[in-house]
Amino acid sequence: MKHVLLLVLLLVEVGATAQVLRKRTVKLMGSRFDITLVANDSLSAERHIDLVIAEVTRIENLISDWKDDSQISRVNQNAGIGPVRVDPEVFALTERALHFSQITNGAFDISFAAMDRIWKFDGSMTEMPSPEAVKKSVEQVGYQNIVLDKAHSTIFLKRKGMKIGFGALGEGYAADRCRDLMLAKGIKAGIVNGSGDMSTWGQQPDGRDWTVGITNPIQRDTVFAIVPLRQSAVVTSGSYEKFVVFNGKRYAHIINPRTGYPATGLSSVTVFGPSAETANGFSTSMMVLGKEAGLKLLKKYPEYRCILVTDDGRIFTSPNLDIKKYRL
Structure with a gap:
């Protein structure tokens, strides 16, 4: 379940200060990464940007399900065969992903990677898939069939054909790790933005x-609010670009892993909080859960706040975010 960037980052580069701001855009994890650092001099900033790139590449080589030699690919290759030992870092990430699956009752599911891609959002679809095809597409999806053994740091997918993937968490995790790395290296300000998973x-x-800046998907060229960020993360999941319409109903590209049908009702969810990884888990889940269930879930986690935009352009927020303070 891939998110869509609806955020307009507002950067001010000021030359007449003791510190310099440097920004670099690169392709990592199959996506666009914008890395912005503030340092004492240009050389230090560029050198630390190199370290961020190296860290994201390291994480990608561990968890990418597109790389045949990654640890996650080995887990997938051994589905239905036997458990695979992974690094504690990979095990912990999988453990957190499973926790999300549990608290959302499967609205978020890392075994979604095994789903048959029967929905096409490139203009080629002319009719709805049959109910039988939709049901069959999610036969190998089911977080309940993922077995974690903490003592041996192993992951086992019980059913042959199962797969796990971190398309919905990996970039947020990488952004968080890089923020922590830069703070440890003495870089006191910056932004790591992995295709909309943003740690600041x-x-x-x-x-x-x-x-x-937050935009309404119905009026994408208009920013309706500007929200300050400090030592926090922000992530948007959205469905405003990729969708199909059948019988007057809009079906978006974010698929409910429990049913195989596209999520409906919300066109974007923006979540603010301390972790981009966690914010991504919430934003993806809330797109599937819908407004009422999504807000009920987030209420249990007061460190996180959200802005929801419905398919018809109405704007809602969690009770702990007063959007009037940031409206333009």
Whole structure:
């Protein structure tokens, strides 16, 4: 379940300060990464951007289900055969993903990677898939069939043909790791934005907070709110670009892993909180759960706040986010 970037990052580069801001855009994990760091000089900033790129590449080589030699690919190759030992880092990430599956009752599911891609959002679909085809497409999906053995750090997929993947968490996890790495290296401000999974820390060179502009998918060229960020993350899941319409109903590209049918009702969910990984888990889940169930879930986690936009353009927020303070 891939998210769509609806965020307009507002950066101010100020030359007349003691610190410099440097930004680089690269392709990592199959997606666009925008890396912005504030450092004492250009050389230090560029050198630390190199370290961020190296860290994301390291994580990609561990968890990518597209790389045949990654640990996750070995887990998938041994589905229905036997458990595979993985690094503690990979085990912990899988453990957190399973926790999300449990608290959302499967609205989020890392075994979604095994789903047959019967829905096409490239304009080629002319009719709805049959109910039988939809049911069959999710036969190998089911987080309940993932067995974790913490003592031996192994992952076992009980059913042959099962797969797990971190398309919905990997970039957020990488962004969080890089933020922590940069803080440990003495870089006191920056942004790591992995295709919309954004971790921020510190402030801009002129002392102002980083800010993010929020757009309404119905009016994508208009920013309706600007929200300040400090030592926090922001992630948007959206369905405004990829969808099909059958019998007057809009079906978006974010698929409910429990049913095989596209999510309906919300066109975007933006989640703010301390972790991009966790914010992504919430935003993806809430797209599937819908407004009422999504807000009920997030209420249990007061460190996280959200902005929801419905398919008809109405805007809702969690009770702990007063959007009036940030409206333009």
